[in-house]
Amino acid sequence: MKLSHIAQALTLALVAVTAWLAYQAQKESASTTAKLEQFTQQQQKAITAQAEASAALIPGLATPLASPATAGSLPPLPQVTTPTPAAPTTAATKPEANPLDLVPPPLPGPMPAPGSAKKVEAPAPASPPAPAVASTPAPATSAPAGTPAAPPAPPSAGTAGGPAPALAPPPTAPLFTPLQRRIKDSPALAKVKEAVADQGFVTLDAGTKAGLKQGLKFDLRRDAAVVGRVTISVVEDSEAVADIDPRSVPAGMTVQAGDELISVVLDR
Numbered sequence: 001m002k003l004s005h006i007a008q009a010l011t012l013a014l015v016a017v018t019a020w021l022a023y024q025a026q027k028e029s030a031s032t033t034a035k036l037e038q039f040t041q042q043q044q045k046a047i048t049a050q051a052e053a054s055a056a057l058i059p060g061l062a063t064p065l066a067s068p069a070t071a072g073s074l075p076p077l078p079q080v081t082t083p084t085p086a087a088p089t090t091a092a093t094k095p096e097a098n099p100l101d102l103v104p105p106p107l108p109g110p111m112p113a114p115g116s117a118k119k120v121e122a123p124a125p126a127s128p129p130a131p132a133v134a135s136t137p138a139p140a141t142s143a144p145a146g147t148p149a150a151p152p153a154p155p156s157a158g159t160a161g162g163p164a165p166a167l168a169p170p171p172t173a174p175l176f177t178p179l180q181r182r183i184k185d186s187p188a189l190a191k192v193k194e195a196v197a198d199q200g201f202v203t204l205d206a207g208t209k210a211g212l213k214q215g216l217k218f219d220l221r222r223d224a225a226v227v228g229r230v231t232i233s234v235v236e237d238s239e240a241v242a243d244i245d246p247r248s249v250p251a252g253m254t255v256q257a258g259d260e261l262i263s264v265v266l267d268r
Helices: 002-057 178-185
Strands: 190-196 201-204 217-222 225-235 240-244 260-262
Touching (some): 178 225
Antiparallel strands (some): 190 201, 190 260, 201 240, 225 240
């Protein structure tokens, strides 16, 4: 009893599914048919519009131009043959060469009779050359008595055979006065290592070993000039400190490192 009921239920379900599938297929077929009709109408409208455009572009055209979508190929265009113009025959056209025209034209003048030999004229003898006349130099015009002879022109500089231009004299050594020579020849006892101009003292690179003693006065030399006078204030074996006399420094000059310490040259 239960199996028959189950079979009937399955049969009813199968029939319901089949009916629903048939309904869906019919609905899809109707939708496809509607779309196809709409597409066909659009194609017809496009063909009509193209025909009207073709008639407007080419007046008198009985058959509208086929659309590439509807026609497999376009109708062949009429071929227009253009006649080739014949080459004009002008007088400048060169005719073909004739073998008879290759004979050279006759020479001008009367031809000698056959058998007669042409008389060959002998060349006229050449006239002897004129003798060469030796040219004598014109006599020099003598200047009147008492007129001094003009001096010869000096040769221009740079010409061949002329004297070489005078060379500039070599530079000479600067001349020193006796005092400058004395300052320059004085032996250096020490050198300034550091100059402290604002405090008025210098440090020297020599001390008691070079004969420096406290209280001694020395001059500071630069080249051939005295730039100041110092007094030894502190002295050691190899170093010393000296005070600068501000009155001894010339105007516009200052004591610098590298100035040499020499004996007093001129008392001030």
